[in-house]
Amino acid sequence: MQRNRKYRYMAAFVLLGAGVLVLLALNICIGSVKITLPDMLRTLGNQERNGTAARILWDIRLPRAAAVLILGGALALAGYLLQTFFHNPIAGPFVLGISSGAKMVVALVMVFLAGKAVRVTSASMILAAFVGAMLSMGFVLLLSRRVSRMSMLVVSGVMIGYICSAVTELVVTFAEDEQIVNLHNWSQGSFSGMTWENVEVMAVVVAAAFAVVFLLSKPLGAYQLGEAYAQNLGVNIRLLRIGLVVLSSILSACIVAFAGPVSFVGIATPHLVKKLLGTTEPIWMIPACFLGGSAFCLFCDLLARCLLAPTELSISTVTAIFGAPVVLWVMAERKKERVA
Amino acid sequence: MRYYFKTKQLSVGYQAKPLIRDIEIGLEKGEILTLIGPNGAGKSTILKSIAGQLQLMGGNVYLEQKDMTQMSGKEISQRMAVVFTEKLRTELMTCEDVVATGRYPYTGRFGILSKEDYAIVGEAMELVHVSGIKNRDFTKISDGQRQRVMLARAICQEPEMILLDEPTSFLDVKYKLEFLSVLQELRRKKGLTVIMSLHELELAERISDRILCVKGEYVERFGKPEDIFKPGYIRSLFDIGAGSFDEENDSMELEAPAGRADIFVIAGGGTGRKVYRRLQRQGRAFLTGILFENDLDYPAARALAAGVIKAEGFEPIRETLLMEAREKMDSCQKVICCKRTFGSLEKANEELLAYARETGKNVEII
Numbered sequence: 001m002q003r004n005r006k007y008r009y010m011a012a013f014v015l016l017g018a019g020v021l022v023l024l025a026l027n028i029c030i031g032s033v034k035i036t037l038p039d040m041l042r043t044l045g046n047q048e049r050n051g052t053a054a055r056i057l058w059d060i061r062l063p064r065a066a067a068v069l070i071l072g073g074a075l076a077l078a079g080y081l082l083q084t085f086f087h088n089p090i091a092g093p094f095v096l097g098i099s100s101g102a103k104m105v106v107a108l109v110m111v112f113l114a115g116k117a118v119r120v121t122s123a124s125m126i127l128a129a130f131v132g133a134m135l136s137m138g139f140v141l142l143l144s145r146r147v148s149r150m151s152m153l154v155v156s157g158v159m160i161g162y163i164c165s166a167v168t169e170l171v172v173t174f175a176e177d178e179q180i181v182n183l184h185n186w187s188q189g190s191f192s193g194m195t196w197e198n199v200e201v202m203a204v205v206v207a208a209a210f211a212v213v214f215l216l217s218k219p220l221g222a223y224q225l226g227e228a229y230a231q232n233l234g235v236n237i238r239l240l241r242i243g244l245v246v247l248s249s250i251l252s253a254c255i256v257a258f259a260g261p262v263s264f265v266g267i268a269t270p271h272l273v274k275k276l277l278g279t280t281e282p283i284w285m286i287p288a289c290f291l292g293g294s295a296f297c298l299f300c301d302l303l304a305r306c307l308l309a310p311t312e313l314s315i316s317t318v319t320a321i322f323g324a325p326v327v328l329w330v331m332a333e334r335k336k337e338r339v340a
Numbered sequence: 341m342r343y344y345f346k347t348k349q350l351s352v353g354y355q356a357k358p359l360i361r362d363i364e365i366g367l368e369k370g371e372i373l374t375l376i377g378p379n380g381a382g383k384s385t386i387l388k389s390i391a392g393q394l395q396l397m398g399g400n401v402y403l404e405q406k407d408m409t410q411m412s413g414k415e416i417s418q419r420m421a422v423v424f425t426e427k428l429r430t431e432l433m434t435c436e437d438v439v440a441t442g443r444y445p446y447t448g449r450f451g452i453l454s455k456e457d458y459a460i461v462g463e464a465m466e467l468v469h470v471s472g473i474k475n476r477d478f479t480k481i482s483d484g485q486r487q488r489v490m491l492a493r494a495i496c497q498e499p500e501m502i503l504l505d506e507p508t509s510f511l512d513v514k515y516k517l518e519f520l521s522v523l524q525e526l527r528r529k530k531g532l533t534v535i536m537s538l539h540e541l542e543l544a545e546r547i548s549d550r551i552l553c554v555k556g557e558y559v560e561r562f563g564k565p566e567d568i569f570k571p572g573y574i575r576s577l578f579d580i581g582a583g584s585f586d587e588e589n590d591s592m593e594l595e596a597p598a599g600r601a602d603i604f605v606i607a608g609g610g611t612g613r614k615v616y617r618r619l620q621r622q623g624r625a626f627l628t629g630i631l632f633e634n635d636l637d638y639p640a641a642r643a644l645a646a647g648v649i650k651a652e653g654f655e656p657i658r659e660t661l662l663m664e665a666r667e668k669m670d671s672c673q674k675v676i677c678c679k680r681t682f683g684s685l686e687k688a689n690e691e692l693l694a695y696a697r698e699t700g701k702n703v704e705i706i
Contacts, residue, residue, distance in 0.1 A: 215449070217450060217451070222441065222444055224429060224430075224431075225429055228388075228422070228424055228426050229428055231391075231392070232417060232420070233442075235413065274432065279432050283452075
């Protein structure tokens, strides 16, 4: 049994890893300017930076693909942490209104700073998003003390999301500055316009958060059994809960700061990955979720760019098409189990 | 006296509201303490407070003279295991996985189990006879199996003490006995100290070294089972209105039928109990006799009959008693005799049967 499982985990990781690599290559090659695979490998191998194709590859496609890889993984991980925290299979940064809270504060900060003609750095964006994420999280936590039913918690989150989105729309509509023309695009969710500077910052933040989450995999596993039993196993519940809130907010903030709110990846990916692995053990789930989120987002971003090219779809449109059915499937499955 | 486990003026409750005050428990290592008392009396609250899941409202809990609030989570987890009524949340976990979670306090940073850990897991599962279902999904086994897996999990934690909240509630009689036998075995082999709550009073009396009776704001009694199970006490502890509990025989009877008794049952030696209970089910009041006070039928007769003609044990039945029985029989239409042969000391009952025939009663012999 133990050995069979090891093989299954290995197979799952090989599959996910291969999926990410293939999708990464596709994302770099496909677009308005086609780049063949040998061309891509040559350009990357020789560090060629001249010529249109090379410039497109180095300045546009590669940073974008890297960002999708990092943020997609972060998003899935944030969803996994929130689902664990609330013992709620349909929790995620988007449905709980955390993404929208982050979006709101980022929009406010951008409009405010744009008025003062200050350049907005990646780090300050993340900070703003983190503040917004914590704000929403705070509300959700307060509500979760009053409503214990998981469906009600999600409804509350969606409501918070609506309020925050409304405020954001208001800000965006009244802002006239040219610098925030992009704001509308961003507030719908999009991976376009990533720079290497963005990628560096997000890589550092996400890598740090990932490392901490991975180190927490043992207490997380105990926490999944329920608070009473985790406590008896010697887990410091309070500390772990705070850690979960902060980490999931940092991860969610990172995504919103760079790509705006992206729906359903956070909810759907952990379920798909769980089915693939056949376990919920955090030590396997954490890295697998990250890879799964990366693959899911790379796939969706590819479609977002290509389906109606040259017009680009908002990323949430695509993720919703593939993610929402997964959520419905999860809920149907749960219901069935409870009846049986 | 220095107890292994001790509570001093312990007050427990929820949200700063003490529910039960001044709980004083003292246990030697390897003793079994059972909490009994009516539903909602606070047995679970006491267990949860001892386990450190609820903040103490006052007082202290000591394990080997050490205040438990001063112990680290890890230390407590290696000394005390729990099996609560809350369901363990699991997803895609086999029974073996669930048992293996008990090794948590002993594994490293990433919680990976060694060969020795798996050996202990296997041993624990063997002990409670769940090895056969180790690869089954934990959510897809019966309640009884689940309870045993939970015990294996607690055993796996290699604790010195184990707290169990109504561990036998979902078990059938076979597994109830087996479950408690495992606890006794652990106590004998490893000196395990047990604190648990039980609803089965007869089991509580048999397995416990100490019993704590919880009712209302204070602990009603704490002591040895022989001091607790005194006649009439259980009735008052549980405020039993309908039916009865016999502390000396651990037997429960439903409420005695009301109304005028017009059936007389001649019984003795355990032949009458089934008849009494059948009459109770039919709601028909009855008289019975002549029974010796130490007769097997006597406890049920006392609980169910409208009147019992009783004789002193190990003594010949006096003539006056027979007279009284005849008199009582006169008021009845029907006589049920549960006996076909009569011993030399119960010739009185034989005479009673003859009297019933003489007086033309409707006699039924079973």
